[in-house]
Amino acid sequence: MWPTEYGDGKTMEAIDKMLTRLQTDYIDLLYVHQPVGDFVGAWRDMEKAVAMGKVRALGISNFDANDEVFGQIMTESRVKPAVLQIECHPYAQRLAMREKVKPYGIQVECWFPLGGAMSNGALLKDPTIMQIAEAHGKTPAQVILRWHVQEGFSVIPGASNPDYIKENIRIFDFELTDDDMAAIRSLNKEKRSLNATYEELEQMGKMPMRD
Numbered sequence: 776m777w778p779t780e781y782g783d784g785k786t787m788e789a790i791d792k793m794l795t796r797l798q799t800d801y802i803d804l805l806y807v808h809q810p811v812g813d814f815v816g817a818w819r820d821m822e823k824a825v826a827m828g829k830v831r832a833l834g835i836s837n838f839d840a841n842d843e844v845f846g847q848i849m850t851e852s853r854v855k856p857a858v859l860q861i862e863c864h865p866y867a868q869r870l871a872m873r874e875k876v877k878p879y880g881i882q883v884e885c886w887f888p889l890g891g892a893m894s895n896g897a898l899l900k901d902p903t904i905m906q907i908a909e910a911h912g913k914t915p916a917q918v919i920l921r922w923h924v925q926e927g928f929s930v931i932p933g934a935s936n937p938d939y940i941k942e943n944i945r946i947f948d949f950e951l952t953d954d955d956m957a958a959i960r961s962l963n964k965e966k967r968s969l970n971a972t973y974e975e976l977e978q979m980g981k982m983p984m985r986d
Contacts, residue, residue: 776807778808781812782816783813790824800829803831804831804832804834804857804858805830805834806835809837810838818851822853825854833856834857835858836860836861839859849879855879859876859883860884860885862891863883863886863923864887864888864889864890865963866965887968888928888930888932889916890968899919911949917945917946918955922955
């Protein structure tokens with residue numbers, strides 16, 4: 776749900792339009808995209824959609840903006856978030872946020888798992904990752920995505936190139952060793968590619984939803 780679709784009644788209307796657009800009777804997992812505006816009102820409608828069978832699970836995206844918004848959604852919600860979607864990769868392993876959601880059993884889902892375009896492929900050129908990739912006969916991207924999977928993350932690499940999509944899915948025929956995993960964990964700098972402030976998230980939320 777984009778912030779322009781947040782609000783009691785407004786969100787339910789947007790969900791119905793989404794179901795029509797997707798030509799389906801239900802949605803497996805529905806997120807609030809960012810914690811701005813009336814996200815609590817949106818959540819209320821999303822909870823109603825769960826009760827009606829239109830949605831099966833709810834998630835929160837970018838609720839790492841500050842402690843207040845995470846605490847608010849956890850306090851205000853009856854249907855608790857099943858998934859938290861945040862930027863996460865070997866250079867920004869988000870250790871504190873992972874610890875915060877652990878008591879709630881919330882699954883961490885990683886966007887920008889390869890660092891994002893604005894990182895200029897820094898992770899793909901990292902010597903440690905390249906060395907591990909060579910040892911396994913895999914690409915750096917495959918090693919990074921395999922690391923995510925073995926860490927227990929849900930991971931969503933964005934790609935439109937068919938070759939990259941095929942490369943990204945071919946990560947289930949090998950396994951990183953304990954030493955490999957430790958080496959990649961040691962790369963953590965908590966250095967994110969997208970460092971939007973809460974105020975910047977608010978401004979983005981006022982823009983029309985992208986198709």
